[in-house]
Structures are given as structure tokens and as C-alpha cells.
Amino acid sequence: MYKLDITYSWDDAEEGMQFTSFQKAWEKAKELAMKEVETISIEHGAESGLFIDGDRVQEKGTITLHYLYDDTYCYYRVGHVHNKDAVSTSVEYDSFEEMAGHLRYWSNGMGELHCHGKREITQDDLPETLKHVYQELWNSGAGCPEYVVEYDGEYYLAVFCEYVIDTYLDALSRAEKLMYRNKGCCVVSCKTDANDYELYFLIPAETEKSEFDRLEKEAVTALLG
Incomplete structure (x- = not known):
């Protein structure tokens, strides 16, 4: 099993999600990150930074979303449930x-x-x-x-x-x-x-x-x- 954890730099977190493959978890992480970018841009008229660090061989990865307007972060982390x-x-x-x-x-x-x-x-x-x-x-x-x-x-x-x-x-x-x-x-x-x-x-x-x-x-x- 694979898990997707979503955490924030202000010590908050979403409930974790589990998937049967790395690909499914990683695609979900990208989908949620892009939706958040869209919300920031269209609904709030603000800019954001997006950084992706993924390793398909090791089956793990992190997407970092930077809220530029207040210098905070959201992290989408995918990894194996050992x-x-x-x-x-x-x-x-x-x-x-x-x-x-x-x-x-x-x-x-x-x-x-x-x-x-x-x-x-x-x-x-x-x-x-x-x-x-x-x-x-x-x-x-x-x-x-x-x-x-x-x-x-x-x-x-x-x-x-x-x-x-x-x-x-x-x-x-x-x-x-x-x-x-x-x-x-x-x-x-x-x-x-x-x-x-x-x-x-x-x-x-x-x-x-x-x-x-x-x-x-x-x-x-x-x-x-």
C-alpha cells in the first residue's frame, strides 16, 4: 500500500489517504496540488510556487506548494506503507x-x-x-x-x-x-x-x-x- 500525506508549514494536516500503487497515489497528489494552485490563482488572485521531487524507482515523492502571499507551504508526500x-x-x-x-x-x-x-x-x-x-x-x-x-x-x-x-x-x-x-x-x-x-x-x-x-x-x- 501507498500513502499520501498532506501537511502544512503552520503545523496543520489533512487526513492521510491510502492507495494500492505508487502511480495512483502520485497522480492524486498532482491532481490535488494543481487544484490548489488553481484556487489560489483564480479565486484569490495570488501567485504560488510549485516544486516537484519524485522518484519512481524508489516509489516516493514530494510536491511542495509555496503560498507566496504569506510565505507558507503545503506538502504532498507520497510513500510506501511499510x-x-x-x-x-x-x-x-x-x-x-x-x-x-x-x-x-x-x-x-x-x-x-x-x-x-x-x-x-x-x-x-x-x-x-x-x-x-x-x-x-x-x-x-x-x-x-x-x-x-x-x-x-x-x-x-x-x-x-x-x-x-x-x-x-x-x-x-x-x-x-x-x-x-x-x-x-x-x-x-x-x-x-x-x-x-x-x-x-x-x-x-x-x-x-x-x-x-x-x-x-x-x-x-x-x-x-
Whole structure:
């Protein structure tokens, strides 16, 4: 998720807004800033200054509006809502179809990219955060298949394994113990049509590489037992 915060130099602020992508948040920031410039110019007959500092690679940016008539400022700041603040969660879905309403794939287990299974894509089509996941974190030799995914609007690298019922419950218990020790990670699972189970250990996209390597290794150990 991404947030747009609007603050003023006189220590006032608007209620923050959240978006599912940087692009949506950034476009909204530009729209609101331009509306404010229009109001200053047309309704108040005053001048203003506008400064834009955006970084699409880092997915953050600030638009600064300078009210020249009284030398005050309004700031439109866009940034990521980091998963370090998120609550770890484990969810078991009754079917793959139900899970698919929340878990969306940007790759298959072989690293071939696609947009939610609908069409093939290239790296250039990935959201900026997932480009980092795919280029730096995805690992074909981890020991378990890995997927580049989006879960309820957040981006992750998913470590995957499937089970019969006799082994699923133990694997789920191990995965949840690891999840609760690492804030922001999630465990997602579902029952398949064949009465087997799929289990995904989700590692937040913005996890530092050294931390990710540790989590990946522990996740594979937990899933394989």
C-alpha cells in the first residue's frame, strides 16, 4: 500500500489517504496540488510556487506548494506503507478460488512473469517494488518454488509447498511459528479440489537482502520439515 500525506508549514494536516500503487497515489497528489494552485490563482488572485521531487524507482515523492502571499507551504508526500508496521497474519481459505480473490500472482514457480495469470509480461511491466523482488530476491534454487505475488494490495515473495492432510497441519504449525517471530510475514493456505493443501509463506517485498536470505532459508526448512 501507498500513502499520501498532506501537511502544512503552520503545523496543520489533512487526513492521510491510502492507495494500492505508487502511480495512483502520485497522480492524486498532482491532481490535488494543481487544484490548489488553481484556487489560489483564480479565486484569490495570488501567485504560488510549485516544486516537484519524485522518484519512481524508489516509489516516493514530494510536491511542495509555496503560498507566496504569506510565505507558507503545503506538502504532498507520497510513500510506501511499510510492512514493518503490518501485523503478521495466517489465513486458511476453503478453496483455491477463494484464495485467488486475495492472492494475485505476478510470476509462476519457474520465474516466468505474467499479470495475475491473464497475460504474459516483461520486467518493465512489473510495479517498481516487484522489480526488486524479481531481480534481487526470487531464487530458482531455494528448495521450494517461489512466486512474485501481491496479497491484499501488498507485495511479497512467496515460498510455496503442497501437502496431503497428514503432513499439512505440522507444516502449517511450523510456518506460523516462524511467521510470529518475524513481523510483517504472512502465511496463506487453501484446500484444493483434490483434497490436498497449498501453503505459501509470504516475505515482505521491502525486506533487506541479508534478512530475506535468512527468512527464505528458515521458510524452506519450516515448509519441508
